[in-house]
Amino acid sequence: MNDWQEHLEKTSRTFALSIPLLDEPLRREVTIAYLLFRVADTLEDAFVWPSTMRRSALLACGEIVRSGDYQQATRMARQWGESSPTTHAGYLALLAAFPSLLEDQRALRPKAARCIEHHLVRTIDQMADFATNWVEDEVLTLRTRDDLRAYCYAVAGIVGELLTELFILHSPSLRSAADSLSRLAPCFGEGLQLVNIAKDSVDDVKEGRSLIPSSMTTEDVIGLAHTDLDRADLYVQLLRRGGAPPGTIAFAALPVALARASLQKISKMGAGAKLTRAEVAELWGRVVALSTMPIDSLGFEAEMS
Structure with a gap:
């Protein structure tokens, strides 16, 4: 089980302050949810990539979230990092941690894990639509x-x-x-x-x-x-x-x-x-x-x- 506080501090000043206010297990659930959404945001914001590449990355991310395929998550995280979607060190570190983050999401309370997956996929699909249309x-x-x-x-x-x-x-x-x-x-x-x-x-x-x-x-x-x-x-x-x-x-x-x-x-x-x-x-x-x-x-x- 990973401690994700360091990733919070490197990706969001606001949420690094606010999420620790929550009681467990809600704190961990919201932490993992926020960081997964931040992965999607990083792909959506990768304007050094052409729009077709952003869309493909988002769709791949959505499929991995649905399947929970750790090996595919590892391959895609490596590919994203090698393509340098951002110069932000915190976001790059988070992309590299995507497989572990997904693994921890799957280990949450079942209702919380399903809730995060459902809404994350909705967001990713709509982000991909904006990257296209x-x-x-x-x-x-x-x-x-x-x-x-x-x-x-x-x-x-x-x-x-x-x-x-x-x-x-x-x-x-x-x-x-x-x-x-x-x-x-x-x-x-x-x-x-x-x-x-x-x-x-x-x-x-x-x-x-x-x-x-x-x-x-x-x-x-x-x-x-x-x-x-x-x-x-x-x-x-x-x-x-x-x-x-x-x-x-x-x-x-x-x-x-x-x-x-x-x-x-x-x-x-x-x-x-x-x-x-x-x-x-x-x-x-x-x-x-x-x-x-x-x-x-x-x-x-x-x-x-």
């Missing part, structure tokens, strides 16, 4: 607001649905709120993705992604993000009122709080503006403290809104 001159190009919405759902909204199922599996008290949580789940992921699109728009264009449709501005994307984050706040409130553990509440609340703070900074300083480590640490401490407040307290909602 939304590419113009080797640039991933979203043409309309609906395209933007569909893309955010594919790469992030599905993650919200996955997390919701894992939360309910871990905390049966949430079953009474399952329908409401499921309706809001995509917004939880999509809001975070919209913030990233607004923040990284300049770099995205340089790297072969045109994710803001020509009919929209960065301010339009920020507006959509605010709407989704408002719904994400409702999602976090439902977790609290449904009796989720403090760690689950803090895990869900932290990315939303960071996203809101990022939007404020982008609005003031423009695309590319990022939170400092001190700002992230301050928000982390506040969210963790608030997550333990009594359910009938208004403080959490007031602080996080």
Whole structure:
């Protein structure tokens, strides 16, 4: 059984902070799920490859996830690494670890393992579709607001649905709120993705992604993000009122709080503006403290809104 914390720290500052807040076995399940989705993201983001190669890599990844074929995973991981899809050392190390990661996913609680496989394959298949049908001159190009919405759902909204199922599996008290949580789940992921699109728009264009449709501005994307984050706040409130553990509440609340703070900074300083480590640490401490407040307290909602 591998310890994946080092890979978290090398691939996501936010999730390296938030995932350890979760109780076991949920922590391990979410860790493995996140890293598997990060493998798919790395293949989807490999814009040094032609779009046909990205699509083939994604489809191969999906087939391996379905089959659990360790030998094929080992061969593909070696092939991906040799083709240098990225210069990011953390992502390259994660691709090399894909076979072990898949093996550990198969060893999780059966319901959790099936849930991760189901939603990961959905995301990979939709990523492959975007790599085929939304590419113009080797640039991933979203043409309309609906395209933007569909893309955010594919790469992030599905993650919200996955997390919701894992939360309910871990905390049966949430079953009474399952329908409401499921309706809001995509917004939880999509809001975070919209913030990233607004923040990284300049770099995205340089790297072969045109994710803001020509009919929209960065301010339009920020507006959509605010709407989704408002719904994400409702999602976090439902977790609290449904009796989720403090760690689950803090895990869900932290990315939303960071996203809101990022939007404020982008609005003031423009695309590319990022939170400092001190700002992230301050928000982390506040969210963790608030997550333990009594359910009938208004403080959490007031602080996080």
